[in-house]
Amino acid sequence: MQDIRRTMVARLMADPAPYLGKTVDVKGWVRSRRGNKYVQFVALNDGSSVKSLQIVFDLAKFSDDDLRLVTTGASIHVQGTLVESQGKGQSVEIQAEELQVYGTADPDTYPLQKKGHSLEFLREKAHLRPRTNFFSAVLRVRHALAFAVHKFFNDKGFYYFHTPLITASDCEGAGAQFQVTTLPLNDLPTDKEGKIDYSKDFFGKMASLTVSGQLEGELGATALGCIYTFGPTFRAENSNTPRHLSEFWMIEPEMAFYEIQDNMDLAEEFIKYCINYALEHCKDDIEFLAEHFDKELPERLKFVVENDFVRLPYTEGIRILEESGKKFEFPVYWGVDLASEHERYLVEEHFRKPVILTDYPKEIKAFYMKLNEDGKTVRAMDVLFPKIGEIIGGSQREEDFEKLQGRINEMGLEGMEWYLDTRRFGSVPHSGFGLGFERLVLFVTGMQNIRDVIPFPRYPKNCEY
Ligand code: ATP
Numbered sequence: 001m002q003d004i005r006r007t008m009v010a011r012l013m014a015d016p017a018p019y020l021g022k023t024v025d026v027k028g029w030v031r032s033r034r035g036n037k038y039v040q041f042v043a044l045n046d047g048s049s050v051k052s053l054q055i056v057f058d059l060a061k062f063s064d065d066d067l068r069l070v071t072t073g074a075s076i077h078v079q080g081t082l083v084e085s086q087g088k089g090q091s092v093e094i095q096a097e098e099l100q101v102y103g104t105a106d107p108d109t110y111p112l113q114k115k116g117h118s119l120e121f122l123r124e125k126a127h128l129r130p131r132t133n134f135f136s137a138v139l140r141v142r143h144a145l146a147f148a149v150h151k152f153f154n155d156k157g158f159y160y161f162h163t164p165l166i167t168a169s170d171c172e173g174a175g176a177q178f179q180v181t182t183l184p185l186n187d188l189p190t191d192k193e194g195k196i197d198y199s200k201d202f203f204g205k206m207a208s209l210t211v212s213g214q215l216e217g218e219l220g221a222t223a224l225g226c227i228y229t230f231g232p233t234f235r236a237e238n239s240n241t242p243r244h245l246s247e248f249w250m251i252e253p254e255m256a257f258y259e260i261q262d263n264m265d266l267a268e269e270f271i272k273y274c275i276n277y278a279l280e281h282c283k284d285d286i287e288f289l290a291e292h293f294d295k296e297l298p299e300r301l302k303f304v305v306e307n308d309f310v311r312l313p314y315t316e317g318i319r320i321l322e323e324s325g326k327k328f329e330f331p332v333y334w335g336v337d338l339a340s341e342h343e344r345y346l347v348e349e350h351f352r353k354p355v356i357l358t359d360y361p362k363e364i365k366a367f368y369m370k371l372n373e374d375g376k377t378v379r380a381m382d383v384l385f386p387k388i389g390e391i392i393g394g395s396q397r398e399e400d401f402e403k404l405q406g407r408i409n410e411m412g413l414e415g416m417e418w419y420l421d422t423r424r425f426g427s428v429p430h431s432g433f434g435l436g437f438e439r440l441v442l443f444v445t446g447m448q449n450i451r452d453v454i455p456f457p458r459y460p461k462n463c464e465y
């Protein structure tokens with residue numbers, strides 16, 4: 001058989017009419033095979049759809065030997081006629097005329113034999129996980145969301161701005177960075193005081209992987225107007241939770257002339273746009289995920305896009321939590337950094353809607369956030385989602401040179417002169433936020449664990465592939 005181009009299964013399923021009664025070529029991987037001594041049915045999946053295409057092999061035409069290698073996991077090319085299906089469960093199928101086996105998969109060793117492997121098992125087989133229905137559905141949704149992110153900002157006149165992955169600045173002024181070095185770790189050069197001599201290191205100074213592109217993003221926004229970043233972010237925090245990864249993707253828009261209200265409007269519009277885009281373009285995948293993992297998923301997604309988010313100052317949030325009469329694991333008081341259980345109480349039990357919490361105590365937020373008139377709180381905004389907790393963290397930035405310099409000195413941050421130049425020269429009110437891409441994918445797919453929405457998850461003590 002000639003090796004001609006394939007027609008994608010998704011195309012045949014979505015609009016079979018032009019192909020019915022015609023010869024088509026399909027190529028993909030065998031998900032399963034069953035049948036009797038007259039006919040064999042093969043479910044073929046080519047990655048374009050969560051639905052597999054049924055291939056019918058008439059045993060008058062194909063011998064047992066012809067089909068011997070057509071086992072779960074094998075890759076094949078089938079030429080045949082697309083016909084309306086007699087059986088239930090699918091609308092069209094292919095009556096096979098020609099078969100070519102590209103690669104076999106030994107049934108004794110191919111790990112993905114049966115349906116319904118646990119997510120934990122599949123995480124250990126992450127290199128083959130994309131071949132499962134569940135994970136390929138997640139990956140298609142992930143792709144659609146990434147595309148939606150770019151489309152949303154491009155249509156709004158934002159510029160995609162690339163901030164560095166290797167950086168010498170520590171954005172949050174906190175630890176949790178992965179160091180980048182070429183120094184020999186078993187024989188570190190030291191200076192006269194016995195400290196590590198970074199002048200001998202690759203960059204001539206200490207460098208790390210970025211924890212956020214925001215500070216560099218502000219340089220873009222104060223030149224181009226509105227920018228967004230969308231790239232990998234690295235945090236060495238030892239949080240073994242279902243919502244944290246050591247390597248994740250973050251989207252960070254930064255907008256000149258935006259105040260906190262504009263920032264909240266943008267965040268809400270942006271998230272709703274992305275969810276709507278997925279609902280529109282990933283119907284089958286979302287239906288599949290809902291059916292297998294989370295029955296309430298479609299309703300929850302619709303609910304979020306159809307309702308206004310609640311906007312609430314932190315101080316009022318604390319009051320609601322204190323008056324709730326609920327026993328939390330972590331105590332609630334004004335000044336506390338809210339734990340996930342607090343955030344989820346507000347969202348899931350009290351308001352039953354996404355909440356944008358604003359005006360946090362300055363002590364628990366980053367140095368660059370704009371101070372309110374009360375001198376105690378800053379113009380921060382965290383977007384809190386059902387099941388996820390914090391999905392976005394953002395703020396209006398302090399545009400006043402003296403105040404910002406004061407905060408930088410208070411916190412003992414060094415090497416920030418380049419950043420202060422944005423306030424020294426042509427400073428403007430501006431705002432921005434960071435959305436953890438995987439938390440968005442988590443929400444839209446209804447998965448429970450963030451390790452199940454990225455192809456190769458990195459987390460403490462795990463760095464496979
Ligand atoms: P959290 O309190 O949940 O750890 P954070 O306050 O550290 O989040 P920010 O520094 O504000 O988060 O980062 C912006 C966004 O990036 C968060 O709202 C979240 O969506 C995402 N994010 C932060 N840390 C991680 C992580 N380790 N893995 C995946 N996403 C993350």
Ligand code: MN
Nearest residue numbers: 235237239244
């Ligand atoms: Mn964190």
